[in-house]
Amino acid sequence: MATMTETPHLTLDLDAPGVRLGHLVVPKGHDYEALSLPVFSINRGEGPRLLITGGIHGDELEGPIVARRLMDWLPEAQTCGRVIIAPEINPLAVQAWTRNTPVDGKNLNRVFPGRADGSVSERIADAVSRILLPMADTVFDLHSFGPTWDFPPAVVTHPIADADLMAKTVWMAEAFKMPVTLIWEHPDRVGMLDTWAHSQGKVIAVTELGGGGVGAEALAIYEDGVRNGLIALGLVKGRSAAPTFRHQNSSRTLKKLLSDELRSPARGIFDPRSSVLDEVKQGDLIGVLHPMDSLSAGSIEIYAPSTSIVCGMRCGGYVEAGENIFYLAGTHKSSVASSE
Numbered sequence: 001m002a003t004m005t006e007t008p009h010l011t012l013d014l015d016a017p018g019v020r021l022g023h024l025v026v027p028k029g030h031d032y033e034a035l036s037l038p039v040f041s042i043n044r045g046e047g048p049r050l051l052i053t054g055g056i057h058g059d060e061l062e063g064p065i066v067a068r069r070l071m072d073w074l075p076e077a078q079t080c081g082r083v084i085i086a087p088e089i090n091p092l093a094v095q096a097w098t099r100n101t102p103v104d105g106k107n108l109n110r111v112f113p114g115r116a117d118g119s120v121s122e123r124i125a126d127a128v129s130r131i132l133l134p135m136a137d138t139v140f141d142l143h144s145f146g147p148t149w150d151f152p153p154a155v156v157t158h159p160i161a162d163a164d165l166m167a168k169t170v171w172m173a174e175a176f177k178m179p180v181t182l183i184w185e186h187p188d189r190v191g192m193l194d195t196w197a198h199s200q201g202k203v204i205a206v207t208e209l210g211g212g213g214v215g216a217e218a219l220a221i222y223e224d225g226v227r228n229g230l231i232a233l234g235l236v237k238g239r240s241a242a243p244t245f246r247h248q249n250s251s252r253t254l255k256k257l258l259s260d261e262l263r264s265p266a267r268g269i270f271d272p273r274s275s276v277l278d279e280v281k282q283g284d285l286i287g288v289l290h291p292m293d294s295l296s297a298g299s300i301e302i303y304a305p306s307t308s309i310v311c312g313m314r315c316g317g318y319v320e321a322g323e324n325i326f327y328l329a330g331t332h333k334s335s336v337a338s339s340e
């Protein structure tokens with residue numbers, strides 16, 4: 001039987017003015033049928049070109065929710081430019097509430113720019129890279145930290161070699177006015193959407209929000225942060241304000257080095273003795289790991305290796321030996337302070 005080779009395509013005209021709804025079609029492959037990813041676009045003519053993606057990881061529902069909320073008010077509020085919103089770029093993982101795509105077991109955020117003849121995750125990445133990404137200068141990729149981490153509302157960027165692009169990226173990240181802007185030294189950046197977007201000269205803001213589940217307060221902060229980003233780009237009029245998080249409305253820029261990742265010394269249950277955004281001193285007790293297989297194995301105390309800020313912490317889920325349990329961070333001079 002002859003098979004027609006389909007290529008990724010849109011069912012809507014993004015160049016048409018006004019509001020458009022449609023899909024990005026990811027072709028059928030050897031492992032799965034064709035997928036139709038929902039796409040929403042608002043074209044108000046000249047101005048910034050922004051792509052907003054959500055649902056790259058299926059157990060991070062805050063992104064798709066905030067992307068859907070934007071559909072309620074952005075058509076009224078947007079005064080110029082073009083915004084393309086793809087709220088759920090990995091529907092297979094979102095429907096399964098799993099980080100990785102269940103069909104091929106792959107992490108969509110490690111296979112960019114994808115392959116047209118690859119597995120379903122690679123075909124999604126290929127479609128997004130080839131069709132959506134070239135239509136934007138700036139990307140907001142809406143993640144959260146997933147159900148097993150406590151993490152403050154944050155915009156994360158990785159250090160990049162191009163100093164000009166790095167400055168623009170940090171400016172964009174700080175414009176969200178989230179409680180934390182985090183410069184994250186990461187050991188495994190190949191195949192990430194942000195790595196690929198940076199290689200194409202795009203500014204990308206990756207938002208992260210943890211807390212063990214989807215909650216109204218966290219979603220409000222997240223939505224405010226995205227609105228601040230839209231205001232900073234000039235797509236929406238208004239005054240941006242730092243959202244209130246745990247009775248504070250401050251924003252700070254932090255830097256996490258590879259050495260700021262603490263791993264679990266054993267298999268067991270993690271017992272936190274500090275909270276996210278705590279400032280801890282070297283030698284402070286910040287958590288305890290309880291091995292449970294044998295109670296004769298004593299609990300293991302975990303101390304802060306240096307004076308730092310607790311940026312992320314495991315919550316929920318049995319911890320294996322060697323898994324990350326803490327992300328600590330230090331302060332970083334913000335671009336606002338350095339541009340004076």
Ligand SMILES: [Zn+2]
Binds near residue numbers: 056057060143
């Ligand atoms: Zn994610």
